[in-house]
Amino acid sequence: MKTLLPILMMALVASLWTSSCNRQVQRIDTDTTVDLSGRWNDTDARLTAAELVTEVMSQPWLDNHMRRTGERPVIIVGMVENKSHEHIEAEVFTKELEKAFIKSGRVRVVQAGEKRSQIRRERADQQENSSASTMKQWGMEVGADYMLQGSINSIMDAYKRKKVIYYQIDMEMSNIETNEKVWIGDKKIKKFVKN
Amino acid sequence: MKTITLTSLLFLFLPGFLLAQLKPDQNPRAQESYAKYRQQLENHEQSMGTTANLTYEAYDPILEKKRKRQDRREFRQELRLERARSRRYNNLYRPYYYDPYYRW
Structure with missing residues (x-):
């Protein structure tokens, strides 16, 4: 019995050690809601994107533009300011908006930011290296009619082990020529976290 | 006198010539933009086909x-x-x- 006891103890320790280090990873559906820490997560981004897409496509600004000009509006995505207390990547939902615009076929989207600069650099490179028939021209870009901008704000209230977090995501579309705001949409998310 | 006349003629007709080269609806200041981006071509080829890792450290x-x-x-x-x-x-x-x- 005396000799068996240390062996049993060692086996127990070994089993505990291996079970604690056994990491399990499984793929889950991207629509599944999993809340772990109470911070901003993929579900929040998805809900924001869904609501903003529904709002932006159903508001009268689109029909008004079509009626006035007879053409589809052209949109450029500007900056989204994150003034919240967390790291929130706005591109997750701005991309969803762009995707909805393009898929609908009712709105045109032009490239912005560093990607646009890269395209322009490539065009500049083509002026020196491509054949005359395939070289793309300067000054033929499509000018945007509207710019999409936004801001993310958050308010947190905590007491002992309880926490309430409120996020407000505001997106707005402005006419580049007249500065007129033609659409404002928002998504509000409130969470109660109990530790 | 001859050179002055030639220079003034050049200044008179050059913008017209350049505009004539423009396609319909092409931005007349396109060459300015091209000149600006032409200076940025040094690292252009190195950036093609690469991944810019703009990562951040998530809270764990x-x-x-x-x-x-x-x-x-x-x-x-x-x-x-x-x-x-x-x-x-x-x-x-x-x-x-x-x-x-x-x-x-």
């Missing part, structure tokens, strides 16, 4: 715990080393050893 409580533990260990190690270093100069047999006034 387990990693945070590990980092804090590591920091504490390093701090204690430093403290031990510092104590050993200062002890070297302190002669235990010196009188008034425990008096801070006589410590080096």
Whole structure:
């Protein structure tokens, strides 16, 4: 019995050690809601994107533009300011908006930011290296009619082990020529976290 | 006089010539933009087909715990080393050893 006891103890320790280090990873559906820490997560981004897409496509600004000009509006995505207390990547939902615009076929989207600069650099490179028939021209870009901008704000209230977090995501579309705001949409998310 | 006339003629007709080269609806200041981007071509080819890793460190409580533990260990190690270093100069047999006034 005396000799068996240390062996049993060692086996127990070994089993505990291996079970604690056994990491399990499984793929889950991207629509599944999993809340772990109470911070901003993929579900929040998805809900924001869904609501903003529904709002932006159903508001009268689109029909008004079509009626006035007879053409589809052209949109450029500007900056989204994150003034919240967390790291929130706005591109997750701005991309969803762009995707909805393009898929609908009712709105045109032009490239912005560093990607646009890269395209322009490539065009500049083509002026020196491509054949005359395939070289793309300067000054033929499509000018945007509207710019999409936004801001993310958050308010947190905590007491002992309880926490309430409120996020407000505001997106707005402005006419580049007249500065007129033609659409404002928002998504509000409130969470109660109990530790 | 001849050169002045030629220069003035050039200035008169050059914009017209350039405009004639423009396609319909082409931006008349397109060449300015081209000149600007032409100067940025140095690193253009290196950036093609590559990935710009604009990553950020996400908050992970387990990693945070590990980092804090590591920091504490390093701090204690430093403290031990510092104590050993200062002890070297302190002669235990010196009188008034425990008096801070006589410590080096």
